[in-house]
Amino acid sequence: MAVTYSPQQETPPQTAPVRRNLLRVHPLVFCAVALVVVMIGAMAVGRFWVPPNEIIRLLASRAIDVMPFVQQSPIRQTWTGAEATVIMDVRLPRVLLAFVVGGALSLGGACLQALFRNPLVSPDIIGVTAGASFGGVLVLMFGLSAAWLVGGAFGFGLLALAIVLALGRLGGGAPMLMIVLGGIVVAAFFNACVSFLTYIADPYSELPSIVHWLLGSLASASYDKVLIALIPVTIGAVAILGMRWRLNVLSLGDDDAAALGVNPRRARLLLLSAVALMTAGTVAVAGAVSWVGLVVPHLARLWVGTDHRVLLPTSLLLGGTYLVVIDTLARSLGSSEIPLGILTAMIGAPVFVLLLANSRKKAWLNGN
Numbered sequence: 001m002a003v004t005y006s007p008q009q010e011t012p013p014q015t016a017p018v019r020r021n022l023l024r025v026h027p028l029v030f031c032a033v034a035l036v037v038v039m040i041g042a043m044a045v046g047r048f049w050v051p052p053n054e055i056i057r058l059l060a061s062r063a064i065d066v067m068p069f070v071q072q073s074p075i076r077q078t079w080t081g082a083e084a085t086v087i088m089d090v091r092l093p094r095v096l097l098a099f100v101v102g103g104a105l106s107l108g109g110a111c112l113q114a115l116f117r118n119p120l121v122s123p124d125i126i127g128v129t130a131g132a133s134f135g136g137v138l139v140l141m142f143g144l145s146a147a148w149l150v151g152g153a154f155g156f157g158l159l160a161l162a163i164v165l166a167l168g169r170l171g172g173g174a175p176m177l178m179i180v181l182g183g184i185v186v187a188a189f190f191n192a193c194v195s196f197l198t199y200i201a202d203p204y205s206e207l208p209s210i211v212h213w214l215l216g217s218l219a220s221a222s223y224d225k226v227l228i229a230l231i232p233v234t235i236g237a238v239a240i241l242g243m244r245w246r247l248n249v250l251s252l253g254d255d256d257a258a259a260l261g262v263n264p265r266r267a268r269l270l271l272l273s274a275v276a277l278m279t280a281g282t283v284a285v286a287g288a289v290s291w292v293g294l295v296v297p298h299l300a301r302l303w304v305g306t307d308h309r310v311l312l313p314t315s316l317l318l319g320g321t322y323l324v325v326i327d328t329l330a331r332s333l334g335s336s337e338i339p340l341g342i343l344t345a346m347i348g349a350p351v352f353v354l355l356l357a358n359s360r361k362k363a364w365l366n367g368n
Helices: 016-046 053-067 083-115 129-141 146-171 175-200 207-214 223-242 244-250 254-259 264-286 292-304 308-332 338-358
Strands: none
Touching: 016 053, 016 083, 016 146, 053 175, 083 175, 083 223, 083 244, 083 264, 083 292, 083 308, 129 146, 129 175, 129 207, 146 175, 146 264, 146 338, 175 207, 175 308, 207 223, 207 254, 223 244, 223 264, 244 254, 244 264, 244 308, 254 264, 292 338, 308 338
């Protein structure tokens, strides 16, 4: 008896996987292209307008100049010396630093929301931001150099993490709950210390710089600060992205994760340390920038779903793009620069309310 093939009975084996792969690649490609466009637009905008085509030619020429075995760039110079100075010395390091800070905060927020299985979690909850803020304010009080500012913020941020993890060991069978409670306690303590330092600070010489730094700013961006932030952020991001499939396993619960060969306690410790490392690095160079690690992962989750193999890199690119836009607005809207923390809160809070109002889609619950 002849057997006939019916398309309804069987799907060709390669169709569905290829289609899923295309859907996974597309958001990352879109985010990468959007990031490049936003970066060029951010470098063009300002009190001194630079045409985008001149920016592209300038950057391409400088990139070719550093290539080995290339004696002279084939791109003819059509930009002025002032345009080259503004782009290469002022706007390019600022745009790069905004991307590093925004991407790190967003990636850390997405990682923590997955670890705690709670969409209201952000990097602030583990106390690292408060600890790093205290370290930075302490350095500003003593009037030390920028290198000390970075070192103080970074050191006290890691100290806050160490205290939180030590408190987490007291939890017995509920380590994640104790980490959350420990983070709240540590953040409250360091925030109280920051409040005390701002209270006793000289209102004319010390207080303005402390308040401006606490609100977050990229006004002093430089290539040195980009490198300082890039080292801890790269280490933390590589660790988190390398373990992104483990986040999918951890979302199933500790018992299922252990059955699949994942040590839940060790994985959480590594991921928390990576998030703390990135957060301390961003606070050290940009101050406390809020709401990015809370709002952007929500937007990414609504777009690409809850598969962390796609969600994490999408959050990284979206967060970097988002903060580049916010920083461009901060330096362009008024005669004086607006601190980043003000704009991120003013924009992030209403957006987050809209996301909560749209929770009927159950984007979070469907994935867990």
